[in-house]
Amino acid sequence: MDGVVEDGSIYDEIGVPPVINATGTKTRIGGSRIRSEAVDAMVRASDSFVRISDMQAEASARIAEITGAEAGYVTSGASAGLLLGAAATLAGRDVHRMDRLPETSGIPDEIIMPRTHRTGYDHAFRAAGATIVDVGTNDRHLGTGATNVEPWEIEAAISDETAAIGYVQKSYTEPPLEVVTKIAHRHDVPVIVDAAAELPPVENFSRFIDDGADLVVFSGGKAIRGPQTTGIVAGRRDLIESIALQQLDMHAAAAVWDPPSALIDGDRLDAVPRQGIGRPMKVGKEELAGLIVALESFLEEDQAELAREWQDRAARISTVLSEIDGFETTVTSGNDVSVSPEVVVHIVPSEAGVSATDLVRALRRENPRVFVGTDRLDENIVTINPMCLTDEEADYVLDRIEACVGPSH
Numbered sequence: 564m565d566g567v568v569e570d571g572s573i574y575d576e577i578g579v580p581p582v583i584n585a586t587g588t589k590t591r592i593g594g595s596r597i598r599s600e601a602v603d604a605m606v607r608a609s610d611s612f613v614r615i616s617d618m619q620a621e622a623s624a625r626i627a628e629i630t631g632a633e634a635g636y637v638t639s640g641a642s643a644g645l646l647l648g649a650a651a652t653l654a655g656r657d658v659h660r661m662d663r664l665p666e667t668s669g670i671p672d673e674i675i676m677p678r679t680h681r682t683g684y685d686h687a688f689r690a691a692g693a694t695i696v697d698v699g700t701n702d703r704h705l706g707t708g709a710t711n712v713e714p715w716e717i718e719a720a721i722s723d724e725t726a727a728i729g730y731v732q733k734s735y736t737e738p739p740l741e742v743v744t745k746i747a748h749r750h751d752v753p754v755i756v757d758a759a760a761e762l763p764p765v766e767n768f769s770r771f772i773d774d775g776a777d778l779v780v781f782s783g784g785k786a787i788r789g790p791q792t793t794g795i796v797a798g799r800r801d802l803i804e805s806i807a808l809q810q811l812d813m814h815a816a817a818a819v820w821d822p823p824s825a826l827i828d829g830d831r832l833d834a835v836p837r838q839g840i841g842r843p844m845k846v847g848k849e850e851l852a853g854l855i856v857a858l859e860s861f862l863e864e865d866q867a868e869l870a871r872e873w874q875d876r877a878a879r880i881s882t883v884l885s886e887i888d889g890f891e892t893t894v895t896s897g898n899d900v901s902v903s904p905e906v907v908v909h910i911v912p913s914e915a916g917v918s919a920t921d922l923v924r925a926l927r928r929e930n931p932r933v934f935v936g937t938d939r940l941d942e943n944i945v946t947i948n949p950m951c952l953t954d955e956e957a958d959y960v961l962d963r964i965e966a967c968v969g970p971s972h
C-alpha cells in the first residue's frame with residue numbers, strides 16, 4: 564500500500580526501513596510523534612544561545628504551576644529522572660557526596676520498593692549508587708494469597724540506611740500512594756514516584772504530588788508528545804536543587820558562578836560542585852524549548868476528543884480483525900495497563916494458519932515494518948494500540964495482517 568509513509572522520507576533517504584507504530588509509545592520504535600509546534604520551537608532554539616540553567620529555572624516554574632509541586636526539572640527522559648531523583652535523595656545538598664556518587668560507602672543508600680513495583684527501569688536507581696531493598700511477595704500474581712505487600716512491611720524495612728522509597732504508579736499498584744507517603748514521612752524518608760506513562764489525564768500532573776510524593780517522574784516523549792529524549796521531574800525544592808547541581812554542566816569558574824536563584828540557592832552552598840553523575844544525561848536548549856512548548860499544547864488539547872478518536876479507531880480495527888478466521892478480538896478500556904484503549908487479538912493458530920509469534924515476525928518484515936504489542940505472546944495474543952496510528956496507517960496495518968494469515972502461511 565503506497566502513501567502510508569511519504570516517498571522520500573528521511574528514513575528512505577538514510578536507507579532504513581520505516582515503521583508503522585501499532586503498539587503505542589514505545590521508545591525502541593521512536594516513542595511518539597512530536598508535536599509540530601515543538602519541532603518548530605526546537606529549530607528556532609537551535610539557532611541561538613541561552614543559559615541552560617535559565618531555561619531550567621523557567622521550566623521549573625512552569626512545572627511547579629502545572630503540578631502544584633515546589634519545583635521541577637527537565638531531564639533526558641523519565642528514566643534519567645529516576646536516576647537523578649535517586650541521586651538527589653543520596654547526596655542532598657552535600658557537594659562532597661555529589662562528587663562521590665555512585666560510590667556510597669557511609670551514605671544511606673537503600674531504596675525500598677514493594678517487590679511488585681520492581682521493573683527493568685529501576686536499574687536507574689542502582690545506576691545512581693542505590694541498593695534496592697524489595698519487600699512483600701508476589702502472592703496475588705501466583706495465586707497463593709490475596710495481598711502482595713502490607714504497609715507494615717514497608718515500614719519495617721526503613722532503617723538508618725534508607726535513602727528513599729520507590730513507587731511505580733499504575734491504577735492497580737498497591738498499597739495506595741498516600742498510605743506509602745504517610746509511612747515514609749513519619750520517618751523523614753522521601754518517596755520517588757515513577758509515573759512515566761500516567762498521562763493523560765492531565766489531572767495526574769498534580770494527583771501524585773497531592774498524595775504526598777516528594778518527586779514524581781513523567782515521560783516527555785509519550786502522550787505529551789514533546790522531544791523523545793525528555794522527561795519531567797516535579798517535587799520538593801531541595802531535591803530539585805540537588806538534581807540541578809548534579810546534572811547541569813559545572814565546568815564553572817567559582818568567582819563568577821551565579822546560577823539562577825529560583826533553582827539553586829548558591830549562597831547557601833559553600834562550594835562549586837564538579838561535573839556530577841547527571842552530566843552524561845544532558846538536556847539541550849532545543850529539548851528544553853521543545854518540551855516547554857509541547858507541555859502548553861498538551862494542556863490545551865481536548866482530551867475527551869482524543870479519547871473518542873482512540874476509542875473509535877480501536878473499535879474499527881477490532882471489528883475488521885474479528886472477521887478473520889481464528890481471530891477473537893476485544894477492546895480494553897483506557898487507564899488500565901495503557902492510558903489508551905487497546906485491541907486484544909486472541910489467535911487460534913489451527914484456524915488462523917499462524918501463531919501470534921509468526922504473525923509478529925511477519926509484520927516486522929514488511930516494508931514499512933508493522934509493530935504490534937507483544938506483551939502477551941505466550942497466550943497467543945497480540946495487541947494493537949491506536950494512539951500512534953493515523954486512520955490511513957490503521958488501514959495499512961489491517962491490510963498487512965490480512966495478508967499474513969490464512970492457509971498459505
Ligand SMILES: *Cc1c(COP(=O)(O)O)cnc(C)c1O
Nearest residue numbers: 590640641642684759760782794
Ligand atoms: C516509559 C517508561 C519509563 C521510561 O521513560 P523514558 O522517558 O523513555 O525514559 C519509565 N518507567 C515507566 C513505568 C515507563 O512506562
